[in-house]
Amino acid sequence: MSHLLILFSLSLCIPSITAQLTPSPTYTPPTASAGLASSTATPNTQWSNILGNSLYFYDAQRSGRLNEGAYGNRVEWRNDSALQDGEDYGLDLTGGFYDAGDYIKATFPLTFTLFALAWGALTHGEGYDQAQQTAYLDGTLRWGYDWLIKAHPSDDVLFVQVGSGDVDNAYWGGDENIPTPRPAYPVNSSSPGTDAWSSAAAAFALGSMLYTPSISYNLTSSSSPPTSPSLENSTYSSLLLSHARSLYDVANSTSPKSTYYESLGEEVSAYASSNWQDDYVLSALSLAIATNQSDYYLDAYNGYVSYALSGLKEVWNWDSAIPAIYVMFSEVAITRPGLAPEVGLDTNLTGWRNETEAYFDSILDGNFKRSYLTKGGLLYFDGDSDEASLNPAMAIAMLMFRYAPIASSQEKTDQYNAFAHGQLEYMLGNNPMNAVYLVGSHPNSPQNPHSAPASGGTDILHIRNSPPTEAHVLYGAMVGGPLDNDRFWDWRDDWVQTEIALDYNAMIPTLAAMQLVNQTSDPYYVQVQAGTYSIPSGQPCDAALPCGGGLSKGAKAGIAIGVIFGVLFILAGIFYWKRKQIARWWRKGYRR
Numbered sequence: 239m240s241h242l243l244i245l246f247s248l249s250l251c252i253p254s255i256t257a258q259l260t261p262s263p264t265y266t267p268p269t270a271s272a273g274l275a276s277s278t279a280t281p282n283t284q285w286s287n288i289l290g291n292s293l294y295f296y297d298a299q300r301s302g303r304l305n306e307g308a309y310g311n312r313v314e315w316r317n318d319s320a321l322q323d324g325e326d327y328g329l330d331l332t333g334g335f336y337d338a339g340d341y342i343k344a345t346f347p348l349t350f351t352l353f354a355l356a357w358g359a360l361t362h363g364e365g366y367d368q369a370q371q372t373a374y375l376d377g378t379l380r381w382g383y384d385w386l387i388k389a390h391p392s393d394d395v396l397f398v399q400v401g402s403g404d405v406d407n408a409y410w411g412g413d414e415n416i417p418t419p420r421p422a423y424p425v426n427s428s429s430p431g432t433d434a435w436s437s438a439a440a441a442f443a444l445g446s447m448l449y450t451p452s453i454s455y456n457l458t459s460s461s462s463p464p465t466s467p468s469l470e471n472s473t474y475s476s477l478l479l480s481h482a483r484s485l486y487d488v489a490n491s492t493s494p495k496s497t498y499y500e501s502l503g504e505e506v507s508a509y510a511s512s513n514w515q516d517d518y519v520l521s522a523l524s525l526a527i528a529t530n531q532s533d534y535y536l537d538a539y540n541g542y543v544s545y546a547l548s549g550l551k552e553v554w555n556w557d558s559a560i561p562a563i564y565v566m567f568s569e570v571a572i573t574r575p576g577l578a579p580e581v582g583l584d585t586n587l588t589g590w591r592n593e594t595e596a597y598f599d600s601i602l603d604g605n606f607k608r609s610y611l612t613k614g615g616l617l618y619f620d621g622d623s624d625e626a627s628l629n630p631a632m633a634i635a636m637l638m639f640r641y642a643p644i645a646s647s648q649e650k651t652d653q654y655n656a657f658a659h660g661q662l663e664y665m666l667g668n669n670p671m672n673a674v675y676l677v678g679s680h681p682n683s684p685q686n687p688h689s690a691p692a693s694g695g696t697d698i699l700h701i702r703n704s705p706p707t708e709a710h711v712l713y714g715a716m717v718g719g720p721l722d723n724d725r726f727w728d729w730r731d732d733w734v735q736t737e738i739a740l741d742y743n744a745m746i747p748t749l750a751a752m753q754l755v756n757q758t759s760d761p762y763y764v765q766v767q768a769g770t771y772s773i774p775s776g777q778p779c780d781a782a783l784p785c786g787g788g789l790s791k792g793a794k795a796g797i798a799i800g801v802i803f804g805v806l807f808i809l810a811g812i813f814y815w816k817r818k819q820i821a822r823w824w825r826k827g828y829r830r
């Protein structure tokens with residue numbers, strides 16, 4: 239029991255963290271029909287709305303006491319919830335965000351999300367300022383980081399999940415009756431989670447930079463200040479950095495290293511990451527940038543070499559950091575050129591550009607075995623895109639946009655920009671369905687996101703039609719997306735296509751901020767005619783709604799083999815029955 243007391247007393251030492259920026263003016267999402275109006279304003283109203291809505295989505299995912307933030311609760315249909323979280327460990331683990339359309343709180347996809355938001359804001363903070371969304375960015379980040387601080391009550395302890403997946407999957411309803419108990423799951427030195435520790439360290443490190451606007455991170459000579467001066471808060475910045483360092487130290491010194499899933503098992507299988515090496519290297523690199531300390535850079539470089547991370551063709555998502563690592567190494571070579579020369583390991587822009595461009599070019603050239611473009615033009619990764627197709631495509635678009643200005647030639651710059659634009663436009667309506675995959679942005683946006691609180695439904699057996707109309711508009715949420723045939727069924731029970739999640743949305747604010755900084759004209763959806771989306775006929779046939787009565791792959795293979803043998807048997811019969819005719823026909827053909 240003594241460790242519980244230690245944890246509890248540590249939690250009392252955490253400073254009360256409430257000060258935040260106050261939004262001025264306040265922002266409320268406009269109704270979807272506003273998406274039909276072309277904007278000639280600077281900044282572009284439509285891109286400002288995409289940015290504003292995509293952050294509003296994170297407000298709708300909040301758990302805990304909703305008035306604790308600086309600007310209170312913007313989402314009038316949400317209530318305080320899960321106020322006992324952490325009690326099983328004598329801790330306050332209230333707050334944070336629900337991960338998706340349900341009610342578990344999962345640390346791993348949260349840290350991926352915070353990392354992506356912070357990294358984007360570090361270089362494109364000006365977009366948030368233009369759209370007057372910096373206060374909401376601050377609100378979203380703090381709601382995440384403040385919870386992550388609670389979830390990291392001592393050096394080696396990090397809570398990786400709150401709420402049981404099994405219990406949660408059996409519940410479909412509002413936020414007032416969320417089933418309890420909601421157990422908390424920690425990793426610690428006896429049950430290590432190298433991936434979870436590292437990913438949290440990476441998110442904390444970039445967060446600490448964001449709250450230190452005087453820190454330099456200039457990718458190009460014309461860079462604007464990296465982030466909004468209004469975010470400056472050295473107290474908060476140091477607090478985030480101290481958590482980054484301590485998590486990294488534990489990740490680096492604990493052996494054997496292990497994923498949190500290997501340590502904790504099925505209870506945390508919702509986000510079972512497949513390895514820790516990529517997360518470890520990303521965290522070392524993030525700390526190298528945040529601290530300008532060469533020992534972190536050395537760890538990153540040595541890890542990259544010894545774990546053989548070169549030339550890998552992985553997606554960027556909560557489970558894989560690979561392409562983000564390539565881009566970040568290139569950025570370090572530009573922004574921290576003096577790092578670690580004393581060991582002959584000077585940052586090497588030529589080498590890192592080669593690594594990054596080999597990766598991007600394999601996507602552009604179609605040499606990336608697992609990826610291709612759908613007929614409608616969406617970048618699709620077999621496997622990774624099957625249960626949420628838009629997320630990996632938006633992640634690559636974000637990486638290409640940020641890398642394009644520092645590419646090795648103008649030609650590559652143009653290619654990466656063009657490809658990224660194509661992906662973004664697909665998501666925003668330039669697709670065979672005329673669907674705009676952001677909820678509430680346009681009349682053709684999805685009407686039925688798979689979200690228990692937004693749906694207003696309580697009948698888990700009739701999620702699709704009960705109630706017939708979704709109770710609340712979940713503004714700013716990007717849904718899972720279409721299948722590889724570009725078709726999209728807007729069905730609430732089809733979680734493959736219509737679920738929403740923290741990590742799905744992680745790139746959208748940055749993509750919008752990039753367009754604002756660039757003063758781009760309207761997003762594609764402005765030219766999409768209302769009413770041109772309709773639900774396709776037939777069945778989707780995906781993991782949520784499998785066809786053929788929900789047969790497993792094994793059963794399907796069995797049937798296929800049976801059919802092949804059956805056909806062979808029939809052919810053999812025909813052959814025997816007609817053997818004389820066939821022999822005559824054969825001889826004739828042979829003679830000719």
Ligand SMILES: *[C@@H]1O[C@H](CO)[C@@H](O)[C@H](O)[C@H]1NC(C)=O
Binds near residue numbers: 473
């Ligand atoms: C800076 O952040 C700390 C920690 O969240 C907070 O207590 C403090 O009030 C903030 N200062 C300002 C000026 O916002």
Ligand SMILES: *[C@@H]1O[C@H](CO)[C@@H](O)[C@H](O)[C@H]1NC(C)=O
Binds near residue numbers: 412
């Ligand atoms: C929030 O509480 C109100 C009042 O009880 C209820 O009508 C509403 O459905 C709740 N919201 C959710 C998301 O459950």
Ligand SMILES: *[C@@H]1O[C@H](CO)[C@@H](O)[C@H](O)[C@H]1NC(C)=O
Binds near residue numbers: 429
């Ligand atoms: C360490 O983690 C394991 C697995 O989650 C847990 O059972 C145990 O209680 C934890 N130990 C401490 C001291 O928190």
Ligand SMILES: *[C@@H]1O[C@H](CO)[C@@H](O)[C@H](O)[C@H]1NC(C)=O
Binds near residue numbers: 454455460461462
């Ligand atoms: C980075 O850009 C800022 C703003 O343009 C400038 O003040 C600063 O000197 C630059 N730093 C470096 C290292 O180039």
Ligand SMILES: *[C@@H]1O[C@H](CO)[C@@H](O)[C@H](O)[C@H]1NC(C)=O
Binds near residue numbers: 490491533534
């Ligand atoms: C990480 O661990 C290695 C091996 O123990 C050590 O050499 C290195 O200094 C550590 N890195 C940091 C930043 O402490």
Ligand SMILES: *[C@@H]1O[C@H](CO)[C@@H](O)[C@H](O)[C@H]1NC(C)=O
Binds near residue numbers: 548592
């Ligand atoms: C460029 O990268 C590729 C793939 O990572 C690698 O095989 C090749 O050796 C690299 N070439 C140079 C000149 O660095």
Ligand SMILES: *[C@@H]1O[C@H](CO)[C@@H](O)[C@H](O)[C@H]1NC(C)=O
Binds near residue numbers: 454576
């Ligand atoms: C990082 O450290 C190097 C070596 O001490 C120094 O030359 C460089 O100016 C530092 N860069 C930043 C951004 O602090």
Ligand SMILES: *[C@@H]1O[C@H](CO)[C@@H](O)[C@H](O)[C@H]1NC(C)=O
Binds near residue numbers: 582
């Ligand atoms: C620079 O990168 C290239 C290509 O990856 C590599 O061949 C070379 O050894 C690197 N140089 C240093 C000093 O790391």
Ligand SMILES: *[C@@H]1O[C@H](CO)[C@@H](O)[C@H](O)[C@H]1NC(C)=O
Binds near residue numbers: 639652655656756758
């Ligand atoms: C910014 O503008 C340039 C020039 O028009 C374009 O090529 C590039 O794709 C734009 N960048 C982004 C992030 O949209």
